[in-house]
Amino acid sequence: MTFKLGHEIKAILFDKDGTLVDFDRTWAATNRKGALIAADGDAALADVLLEACGMDPVTGKTRADSMFAAANASEIAAHMVAHGSPFEAEDLMARLDKTFVEGAESPWPICDLKALMHSLAGAGMALGIASSDGEASIRRTVEVLELSSEIGFIAGYDSGHGPKPQAGMVLAFAAHLGLEPSQVAMVGDNGHDMEMAHAAAAGAAIGVLSGTGTRQTLEPLADILIGSVADLPALIAAR
Known part of the structure; x- marks a missing residue:
C-alpha cells in the first residue's frame, strides 16, 4: 500500500x-461514573465536570477533540480538579484509571x-x-x-x-x-x-x-x- x-x-x-x-456506546456510562466519582457524589457537580470534559450530560454525546475524546486520565483528572473536583489530581487520576479499566469490559x-x-x-x-x-x-x-x-x-x-x-x-x-x-x-x-x-x-x-x-x-x-x-x-x- x-x-x-x-x-x-x-x-x-x-x-x-x-x-x-464506538465511542459513545462504549464510554458514555463510564464517563458518567468517572464524573460522579470526581464530584464525590455531587450530581450537579458531576454534570459540570462532564460538560467541562466534553460530554453532554443529557445526550451522552462527546465533542470532537474534547478532553474525553482526546486526553488521557492524567489530563482529564487535572481538568476536573480545575473545574471543581475536590480531589488531588494524582488521587483522582488513579481513581479514573481504575474506572476506565472497568469500562473496558463492555466495548x-x-x-x-x-x-x-x-x-x-x-x-x-x-x-x-x-x-x-x-x-x-x-x-x-x-x-x-x-x-x-x-x-x-x-x-x-x-x-x-x-x-x-x-x-x-x-x-x-x-x-x-x-x-x-x-x-x-x-x-x-x-x-x-x-x-x-x-x-x-x-x-x-x-x-x-x-x-x-x-x-x-x-x-x-x-x-x-x-x-x-x-x-x-x-x-x-x-x-
Whole structure:
C-alpha cells in the first residue's frame, strides 16, 4: 500500500476509542461514573465536570477533540480538579484509571474487527493500537474483543512513549517492527491522532468519521478520510 510521497505502508497503528470501538456506546456510562466519582457524589457537580470534559450530560454525546475524546486520565483528572473536583489530581487520576479499566469490559466494536484484522494481516500489514487510554484498559479491551493474536503492539498514555499528540507511540511501533515511521499508517478519529502521525513523519494519517471527530475537524489534518475502519481493506486494494 502506497500513500503520500510514495511511502510503502507495511503497518497500521490504530487509535482505539471512536476508531475500533464506538465511542459513545462504549464510554458514555463510564464517563458518567468517572464524573460522579470526581464530584464525590455531587450530581450537579458531576454534570459540570462532564460538560467541562466534553460530554453532554443529557445526550451522552462527546465533542470532537474534547478532553474525553482526546486526553488521557492524567489530563482529564487535572481538568476536573480545575473545574471543581475536590480531589488531588494524582488521587483522582488513579481513581479514573481504575474506572476506565472497568469500562473496558463492555466495548462496542465498530465492525467485525476479527474479520477486519484477518483481512489486513492477509494483506501483509502488521497491526498495533495506540490510545490515550491506559495500557491495562487497552489490553483488557483487546482480550474482550478476542484480538490478542492479531494485535502485536499496544501503547497507552502510561506505556512510557509519551502521550498523544507527541510522536513517541508511532516511533515505538515502528522501532518494534524494525520499520521506518514512513512505513506506518496511523488511523484515528481525532486531531491528536493526526497530529501524532505528522509529528512522527508517518507514511499516512488516515482519519475515520466513526468517532468524535468530524469532517470539519479532521479534513485539515488527515491525508485521507474514510467512513470507518471497515473501509480500510478497500482502501488498501485501491492503492
